[in-house]
Amino acid sequence: KQEVTQIPAALSVPEGENLVLNCSFTDSAIYNLQWFRQDPGKGLTSLLLIQSSQREQTSGRLNASLDKSSGRSTLYIAASQPGDSATYLCAVSGANNLFFGTGTRLTVIP
Amino acid sequence: AAGVIQSPRHLIKEKRETATLKCYPIPRHDTVYWYQQGPGQDPQFLISFYEKMQSDKGSIPDRFSAQQFSDYHSELNMSSLELGDSALYFCASSNSYEQYFGPGTRLTVT
Numbered sequence: 688k689q690e691v692t693q694i695p696a697a698l699s700v701p702e703g704e705n706l707v708l709n710c711s712f713t714d715s716a717i718y719n720l721q722w723f724r725q726d727p728g729k730g731l732t733s734l735l736l737i738q739s740s741q742r743e744q745t746s747g748r749l750n751a752s753l754d755k756s757s758g759r760s761t762l763y764i765a766a767s768q769p770g771d772s773a774t775y776l777c778a779v780s781g782a783n784n785l786f787f788g789t790g791t792r793l794t795v796i797p
Numbered sequence: 798a799a800g801v802i803q804s805p806r807h808l809i810k811e812k813r814e815t816a817t818l819k820c821y822p823i824p825r826h827d828t829v830y831w832y833q834q835g836p837g838q839d840p841q842f843l844i845s846f847y848e849k850m851q852s853d854k855g856s857i858p859d860r861f862s863a864q865q866f867s868d869y870h871s872e873l874n875m876s877s878l879e880l881g882d883s884a885l886y887f888c889a890s891s892n893s894y895e896q897y898f899g900p901g902t903r904l905t906v907t
Contacts (some may be wrong), residue, residue, distance in 0.1 A: 719894050730900040731840070731887065738894060776839060783853030784830060784842040785889075785896060 689714045691779055691788035699794040700767055708762040708791045710777035715755050718780040722751050722762050725774045725790070734775075735762070767795045799823055801890050801899035809905045810878050818873040818902045822890030828852070829871040830896060831863060832887040840887060846871060878906045 690713045700706050710720070719738045723731040735744045735751040737760070743752040750763040760777055774792045778785040802821040810816050822829050828847045832840040833856075842855035846865035857863075860878075865871045875882060883906045889896040 721895065723898075728885075728903075731898040733895065733897065736895045778840075780894070780896075781853075783845045783847070784855060785832075785840075786842070787839040789839050 689717075689779060689781060689786040691777060691786050693775075693777060693788040693791050695791060696789065697792040697794075699796060701796050702767060702769060704767050704795075705763065705765050706767055706793070708764070708775050708777075708793070710760040710762070710788050712758045712760075712779045712786070712788075714779075715758050717755065718782070720751075720753055720760050720780070721778045721785065722749075722760075723776045723778065725776060727774075731776065764793075767793075769795045769797045771795050801888055801897055803886075803888050803899040803902050805902060806900065807903050807905075809907065811907055812878055812880060814878050814906075816875045816878060816904060818875070818886055818888075818904070820871045820873070820888030820890075820899060822869050822871070822888075823892075823897055826890035826892045826897070827869065828891045829865055829869070830889040830891070831857075831871070831873050832889065834885040834887065834901075835881075836884070843873070875904075880906050882906050 694709045722734045737753040748765040774790045776790045777788045830845040831843040834840040843857040845853045849865045863873045885901045889898045
């Protein structure tokens with residue numbers, strides 16, 4: 688069964704810093720990888736999707752990379768803002784469902 | 798743009814009661830997924846449907862059943878509710894690689 692791990696579990700940074708969130712998965716036979724943002728008690732907002740044939744995707748201050756062979760993905764957030772505070776989840780796609788990581792809880796301190 | 802609609806948004810039930818959660822996918826999306834997210838946990842895949850047929854099954858208890866109807870909406874039926882069923886239930890829809898998530902239904906079993 689696919690296992691997805693995210694490191695660190697929690698991260699606090701001062702506003703303006705650049706940061707990297709890490710995601711690793713055990714089975715490299717994936718269709719794609721998605722990064723989500725979740726605010727407390729709220730739904731999942733898709734941030735970026737990387738297909739298995741791609742190596743990275745960018746959206747605004749966010750950049751996600753994928754190294755399928757090593758089972759790793761990173762989410763880079765540039766110039767962090769207090770509004771970025773949330774839990775970030777990565778999820779890898781099997782044939783018919785998503786396997787979610789444990790999440791990284793990010794706090795950006797003003 | 799239209800998003801995934803879930804109803805109800807909040808539901809309170811007592812132990813041993815039944816509950817029905819509804820999901821209305823984005824128009825022209827043919828695949829629906831159900832996920833359960835317990836407190837402080839990552840979302841766990843329950844079940845998915847493609848073109849009204851079950852396409853994959855995850856950690857869905859036997860007390861739960863689901864179906865997708867001719868208009869592509871889906872319902873998750875939960876019987877003999879237990880305290881441990883208290884969670885946020887997400888529905889997602891897709892017509893390709895990316896899953897789009899609804900806001901979730903928060904079920905509380907007392």
